[in-house]
Amino acid sequence: MDLRFSKEDEAFRLEVRTFINENLPADIRERSRLGYAFRKEDTVAWQRILNKQGWAAYSWPVEYGGPGWTPTQRMIFQEEIMMGNAPEVLGFNITMIGPVLMHFATQEQKDYFLPRARNLDDWWCQGFSEPGAGSDLASLKTAAVRDGDDYVVNGQKIWTSTAHNADWCFVLVRTNPEARKRQEGISFLLVDMKTPGITVRPIISIDGSHHLNEVFFDDVRVPVENLVHQENKGWDVAKFLLGNERTGIARLGKSKERVNASIEMAHKVNANGRPLIDDAVFRQRVAQLQVDMKALEITQYRVVSAYDKAGGGRPDPLSSVLKVKGTELLQATTELAVDVAGPMATPIWARELAALNEPDDLLEASSASVGSYLFLRAASIYGGTNEIQKNILTKAVLGL
16 A cells, blocks of 8 residues: 655645745734744634635535545645644534534525635624533533524533634524424424523633633524424434534644644753653654554554545444544643653743743743643544543444
C-alpha cells in the first residue's frame, strides 16, 4: 500500500499553505502562535476571507457553493489551517448544519440559510444536551407544542458551545411525549436566538474561558416553517449530523501543530544542564506521538473516503474511532506541551522567570499551554463520550 500523497495532492497542500501565509491577518496568527483562543471577530474575519476564495464550505459540493474537493483535499485543508495558526471554519455552520440542510431541508431553507452559513453571516450553535440528557440524548425533555403556525418551546439545554455568540441554534425538541420509542417523538428545529423567551447563561470552564453556556427556553415561539425534515423524525437528522461531526472531531492538525511547537520549545528549555530536545526519554515520547498521529491520519483518510462513497447520510460507525483516538491525542499533546513548559506553565512562576529575562514569546506560549490542557480534559466527553463511542464500535463493528 502506497501511503504517500500524489503529486497533485502535494501541489494542493502547497497552494493552501501559501494562501494561508499570504492572507491570514498577522494579529490573528500571532495570537494563535502564543496559544490564545481565537476571538469571535477572528473567526468571522478569516472565514469570510476563505469564503471569498471559495474555500469556507470546504466539505460542500459545488452546487451548494463548496469547492467540490476530494476527501483527501478536505483533510489536507483542515490540517494546513490548524498547523498554520489560522482559525478553523465554524464547524457548527460548515460540518453540522450545512450538510443537514443539504440533505433534509426544503428548498426555501437551503436558499436562505446555506449562503449565510458559508459567509458566517449567521453564527450557529447546537442545542442537543440537557442536564438529564447527554450521552443518553434520546431522554431529552425540552418540549415543542404546536400552536397554529408556531411551535411553543419550553425547556433547557446545557454545554451549549458559543451560544453567547450565536445568531441561530439547531435544537432537538420533543414533539410527541407519547411515542412508543423515545427516539420517535423528537423533532429538529431552527431557532432564532433573538426570539423572546431565550436566556443564555454562561458556564466558565476550568481554564477560565467562556465557551459553554446554559440556554433556557420559556414559551419561545418558533415558526413551523423552521422545522427540518418531518415532525417526530428529528432523530434521523441528529444521527446524520453526529456522523458528520465525528469525522472531523479528531482535529489531527492541531495535535501535529502542538507537537511541533513542543519540539521547538524543547530546544530552548534546559533539563539537567542541557537542552530538553537532547533527552532520550523526551525524544521517545515525541516519536510515539508522531507514530500514533500517522496511524490516525491513515485511518482518518480511509474513514472519510468510505463515508463519502457510501452516501445516503448513514453515519459510519468507524467515525467513532476518529473521535476516541483523536481526542486522546489532543489530550496527550497538551500534556506534552505543559510538561515541556514546566514551571513556566504557571502564572506565578512565569512572572518570576520573566525577571530572569526569559524570552517573552516563550513565557506567553508556556503559560497559555495550561489553558489548552485544562479545556481539553473535556475532549473525551463532548461530541459523545469516548465510552459511548466504544460501545458503538463494539456493537456495530465487532458485532458483540
